[in-house]
Amino acid sequence: MNTEEIDVLTQITPTELLAQHLKVTADEIVRATDANDYNSAQRLIRTADRLLDAIVQIN
Structure with missing residues (x-):
């Protein structure tokens, strides 16, 4: 890394x-x-929820 x-x-x-x-x-x-990949979508929604929680905690 420069x-x-x-x-x-x-x-x-x-x-x-x-x-x-x-x-x-x-x-x-x-x-x-x-792509009708609802299992992945559900997993990603949980990830997004955790990211939002982290943003709220920081602020």
């Missing part, structure tokens, strides 16, 4: 990082639902 990458990582708040993960998880939920 210095620029480290600088960018240190500028991201924990809330922003969790929000980025939440966005990716939401996109994965849509893809799983579109």
Whole structure:
């Protein structure tokens, strides 16, 4: 990892990082639902719920 990458990582708040993960998880939920993969969608929804809980606890 170079210095620029480290600088960018240190500028991201924990809330922003969790929000980025939440966005990716939401996109994965849509893809799983579109593919009729409801087991994966359920698992991803639980993951999203945990991410939201973490964001609330931080703030």
